[in-house]
Amino acid sequence: MAHEDVIRELQAIVGPRWVLHRPEDLLAYECDGYTLERRPPLAVVQPDSTEEVSRVLRALHRRRIPFIPRGAGTGLSGGAIPQGGEVVISLTRMNRLLEVDVENQRAVVQPGHVNLHLTQKVQGHGYYYAPDPSSQYACTLGGNVAENAGGPHCLKYGVTMNHVLGLTLVLPDGEVVRLGGKAWDYPGYDLVGLVVGSEGTMGVVTEIVVRLLRRPQAVKTCLALFDTVEDASRTVSGITARGIIPAALELMDRLAIDAVEKGNFPVGYPPDIQAVLIAEVDGLAAGLDDQMERIVAVCRENNVREVRVARTDAERALWWNNRKTAFGAMGKLAPDYYVQDGVIPRSKLTEVLRRIDEISREYGLPVANVFHAGDGNLHPLVLYDRRQPGVVEKVVKAGSAILKACVDAGGTISGEHGIGIEKREDMRLVFTQADLDAQSCVREVFDPDGLANPGKLLPSPARCVDIRALPVAGAAGGAGRAG
């Protein structure tokens, strides 16, 4: 085997049990939650400490072997999928909660810690970790940091970036750096902000200092059933137009409802409604009833068929479990799905949904819609069966057409799932070549040899060296994060 000596060195660092290299053991690492492309890695290594990660990266750097950090592999944009020849650095063993500092409302965790487990461990103290992706049962905080993950409650509480104070990052050459820290702000460039959302292209995150929030005193949740998606969309704009800031505002259309009702947590929605809206408000108990009444009133103004406020925690939990398993439950409708992650201005909701419906017809592919309606983050799910000849290309095209519709409406191409390999080329829809080149330059500061998760996030020919000669003005602007 050509790579025997690397394998041996990796085994010496982490122990033989924690290096996978036989083809049979690598197959399951071919892809993550995005299944349109697949290729096995060279090896998988599972370090147990920052120190081990550093030694592993140094060994790979010496041989110029690229690497891919991987958490739970729930990513939906193919961020953890090999392009050929990479070593996967699996962070699953580094899943410890290192420190909980309730008084100062923060905790230090390793990257393999599962999102939901953090909340479960601190809730006894009356705290929780706010970003709650629907994959929170399984996804890791390292993956959340890399994707700048969002979730239903990010409408009010913000995405991962707003909850990370500091990071330990192992650079591609093995050097360990600490960014940010335990304070709520630091002087100088916001390097934490830069690494959050960088999709593993700057190194491996090995420790994360997160903010904990105090559990809201009270929560109220309502479920509104509509006869048309338009009525539900108008309700969304109506609620925000009135200055109410719900903790969450989630919408599912008919096809999505079909899936969740066949899944593990059926609510028992009437079979003929076209849209379900979940609205939640939280905060001080006083005033919540009033807010909820105003939300219910907006629903009524928009021809709601039925609106219920949760009476018990169990009822509320059922509604959320039902909603949170929407992607997973798609298996009940079709063998494969491809989920998009477009963002649009809320006011364009009805218009873009109509366009998505047209695209669905044009390509002859059913599309289910689930979305964080409050922040205009759409998740159209294109349903297909990969065994049909030629269908994959059609799916990819339909996906691009949907993204283009989002951009045309004044939106962008990713709300929370990242770019990965999936949307690399679509980056051109929102950035000019100069913008992309500038981003490449930033990346190269951290990863001059191009070893950190290569081929992800930026479209291929964008390389810093090619554009050093460009006038500086051309590289300015637009370097902000997509989504």
Added chain:
Amino acid sequence: MAAIQLGQAALRELDTCVHCGLCLPACPTYRELGQEPDSPRGRIYLARALFEGRLDPRGPALEHLDLCLGCLACETACPSGVHYGVILEDVRAATEAVRPRSVLVRWLRHLLLRWLLPSPGRLALAARLLRIGRALRLDALAPRHLRELGRAAPPVPPRPSRALLPAELPPPAPAAPLRVGLLAGCVQDVLLGETNLSTARVLGLYGCTVVNPPGQVCCGALAAHAGDRETARELARRNIEAFEGVDYVVVNAAGCGAHMKKYGHLLADDPEWAVRAEAFSRRVRDFSELLAALAAEGRGPELPGVAAGDGARPAVAYQDACHLAHGQGIRTQPRALLGQVCEVRNLADEACCGSAGFYNLVQPEMATAARDRKVEQIRATGARTVVTGNAGCLLQLRAGVRAAGLDVEVVHIADYLARRYDELGAAARPAGAGGGAQVAGAAARRE
């Protein structure tokens, strides 16, 4: 490379998996190793690759399927409702013929699955040999984990439980009795027969006539899980035959119950047996499932000794057997029954204890890791008694608490209820209370 053949049912389940990964943290082997091939999603992926001919079934891929406990925690976690167990069983059946196994192992499997387990007579004989072996201290020759398990087992009783139970045992106070057939089981019958006797006694207190049909055999779950589907089908046919004419078939072992509820699937393509098998499966009830339904209708013993809120109730930790909780969705019923007579404490999670059929014999390392986690959870409840609804869990946990030096007793729920009812002086309710017709109605609704 030869692709393996899978049945329609398994292929449908493969298609239902969308590779989302939400099942990963539920899986005990993934939690232990953090490796995708040893996760439900990974195993499903490998199964598909075997079916598509991308992987050689004679290669190491099967190691990952072998390391699976079959605990079905992934089924509870999966938002798509993938029936992983169907895939696992099918892959095991399909790969059995091509597996590299030594002649000795093949012969032992054959001996165990086809010769010993299906025959009550040979099992009784084996038990007698075991008694002698123990008396001569031959068990000192066994590997450590086997010895630990062996010590957890009670002394081998001289006779199997089926020989002690009459063919029909009427309830103490007959009130339009339900006729229920009691599955004696295979290993349980000869090693833990006491539990069957307790089960029969408790069923009597709930107004059941307990039938012990002479033709009954091992349920076949072990054969099915080990990939020997033919033996499993033959055993199913014999049990269907034997239990004709009872209202319910009551099972006090979680794995057996889960399997017998699937006889309908197992024989679906057998034109002679499909309909009977389906009808049989609909009559199968776990012990706690039937009792809780009867209790809800006002049947069951009168318990003069316990007033609600009685502070003196003993604390008991309840361990969910995987094939009850994940396999049959039975979680509340045993707790409700126990709640009549004690204070029930929950363990931190529903993870498998590592027993899992033969698993603790063939994968001692992983089984012991799972067991030790469980024992820590037991310690954390502070209860001195752990109750479970499955013989396999029982032996595994006994070995675990012993190894950890914990002073905790592990009891089957039937034995525990029987004991508590005795202590409290429970009396059978007089004739007239409750009615079988309603129970039958409840059963029909479930279907």
